[in-house]
Amino acid sequence: MNAANDPATPPELFTWEFATDPYPAYAWLREHAPVHRTRLPSGVEAWLVTRYADARQALADQRLSKNPAHHDEPAHARGKTGIPGERKAELMTHLLNIDPPDHTRLRRLVSKAFTPRRVAEFAPRVQELTDRLIDGFATKGEADLIHEFAFPLPIYAICDMLGVPAEDQDDFRDWAGQMIRHGGGPRGGVARAVKRMRAYLVELIHRKRSDPGDDLISGLIRASDHGEHLTENEAAAMAFILLFAGFETTVNLIGNGTYALLREPAERARLQASLAAGETGLLATGVEELLRYDGPVELATWRYATEPLTLGGQRIERGDPVLVVLAAADRDPARFAEPDVLDLGRRDNQHLGYGHGIHYCLGAPLARLEGQTALATLLTRLPDLRLAADPAELRWRGGLIMRGLRTLPVAFTPEK
Numbered sequence: 413m414n415a416a417n418d419p420a421t422p423p424e425l426f427t428w429e430f431a432t433d434p435y436p437a438y439a440w441l442r443e444h445a446p447v448h449r450t451r452l453p454s455g456v457e458a459w460l461v462t463r464y465a466d467a468r469q470a471l472a473d474q475r476l477s478k479n480p481a482h483h484d485e486p487a488h489a490r491g492k493t494g495i496p497g498e499r500k501a502e503l504m505t506h507l508l509n510i511d512p513p514d515h516t517r518l519r520r521l522v523s524k525a526f527t528p529r530r531v532a533e534f535a536p537r538v539q540e541l542t543d544r545l546i547d548g549f550a551t552k553g554e555a556d557l558i559h560e561f562a563f564p565l566p567i568y569a570i571c572d573m574l575g576v577p578a579e580d581q582d583d584f585r586d587w588a589g590q591m592i593r594h595g596g597g598p599r600g601g602v603a604r605a606v607k608r609m610r611a612y613l614v615e616l617i618h619r620k621r622s623d624p625g626d627d628l629i630s631g632l633i634r635a636s637d638h639g640e641h642l643t644e645n646e647a648a649a650m651a652f653i654l655l656f657a658g659f660e661t662t663v664n665l666i667g668n669g670t671y672a673l674l675r676e677p678a679e680r681a682r683l684q685a686s687l688a689a690g691e692t693g694l695l696a697t698g699v700e701e702l703l704r705y706d707g708p709v710e711l712a713t714w715r716y717a718t719e720p721l722t723l724g725g726q727r728i729e730r731g732d733p734v735l736v737v738l739a740a741a742d743r744d745p746a747r748f749a750e751p752d753v754l755d756l757g758r759r760d761n762q763h764l765g766y767g768h769g770i771h772y773c774l775g776a777p778l779a780r781l782e783g784q785t786a787l788a789t790l791l792t793r794l795p796d797l798r799l800a801a802d803p804a805e806l807r808w809r810g811g812l813i814m815r816g817l818r819t820l821p822v823a824f825t826p827e828k
């Protein structure tokens with residue numbers, strides 16, 4: 413019997429096969445052990461929550477704190493949230509690590525600066541960046557879409573939005589590259605990159621205080637000057653989390669999304685026909701479906717029980733870490749019809765790819781803009797885009813929180 417179907421044998425998690433395709437293992441967990449205690453590769457024990465209803469409930473449950481101080485593990489195991497530099501105290505006070513009332517105050521402040529209107533005004537700039545990056549490889553007939561496209565686009569976009577001058581953005585590209593490669597590289601490199609990025613952000617915040625512009629950092633400073641206080645550490649941590657939360661996620665949306673479309677030719681042809689007809693409806697529902705089907709955030713960031721509670725019939729003790737598996741919840745047949753089928757026109761699609769509750773993704777409008785622009789432009793400019801590698805040979809990053817490809821080799825008829 414296939415281990416994935418054997419009710420007596422829990423599947424092996426966090427192996428190479430699992431990283432390539434975790435969905436059969438998640439199906440097993442959803443069915444046989446929906447709230448499952450496991451030992452993570454780091455050695456920390458945590459609960460995995462895989463059913464949609466339980467996941468949604470856990471994401472909104474205020475008894476599950478985001479503050480790592482509530483973790484019951486020895487100090488050395490703390491802070492393993494998947495965010496490089498997390499243990500650096502100066503960058504700790506960001507949205508994904510704090511609870512109300514601090515979270516409410518900081519989220520209100522950043523929401524004043526990071527408005528849907530600001531994102532909408534940014535659309536022409538995202539289009540320009542997208543075209544410039546595609547120009548870089550369109551005449552070659554082949555590319556690695558991760559390195560040449562999905563990786564730089566969100567970095568330049570968020571740098572622009574924050575107000576990082578163009579001449580400094582390649583530094584960010586390097587630092588981000590060092591942070592994202594940390595799975596295989598020396599940890600020292602990550603720490604150095606985080607340190608440099610922080611020093612730069614503190615400097616930039618100083619500069620924007622005396623010489624504000626029409627950018628997000630100046631907006632944050634302005635918002636904090638009107639009554640509510642934002643400390644320098646909080647401002648640096650905020651800029652850092654905007655960069656960090658908005659970067660690898662969007663890389664993976666473009667990477668996983670393109671990969672799914674290349675593997676589902678009928679859905680991809682349907683999207684191309686709709687784009688050629690000048691429609692945007694299928695693009696919008698399509699990007700949501702790609703988030704549900706193989707989203708960038710496999711597990712939501714860490715939560716810790718502040719008191720004993722019961723979830724999905726399972727008792728969880730105070731101090732226990734709880735990991736909500738968004739990728740499993742979004743394939744739950746109890747919530748989605750034919751969950752393993754990619755249907756770009758899916759209507760009833762309240763997926764958890766952006767989370768749920770008070771920590772719901774602040775950058776969702778920007779992510780949607782970038783995802784839609786990137787996929788539409790790619791499929792329109794390079795209409796016969798195809799995978800130039802055996803899917804079985806593609807390598808996925810082994811991190812805990814994110815799900816994404818290391819490389820995505822493609823071929824296409826070169827642009828003249």
Ligand code: HEM
Nearest residue numbers: 507508657658661662665712713766767771773774775779
């Ligand atoms: C939070 C997903 C892009 C900024 C979250 C959460 C998820 C998520 C699942 C909640 C995590 C949790 O509850 O543990 C995504 C996905 C993206 C994306 C799938 C791309 C496709 C962005 C972008 C930005 C951003 C572009 C900003 C520029 C944030 C911030 C939070 C957050 C600041 C924390 C909000 C809070 O704690 O109040 N995101 N994100 N994200 N995201 Fe995103």
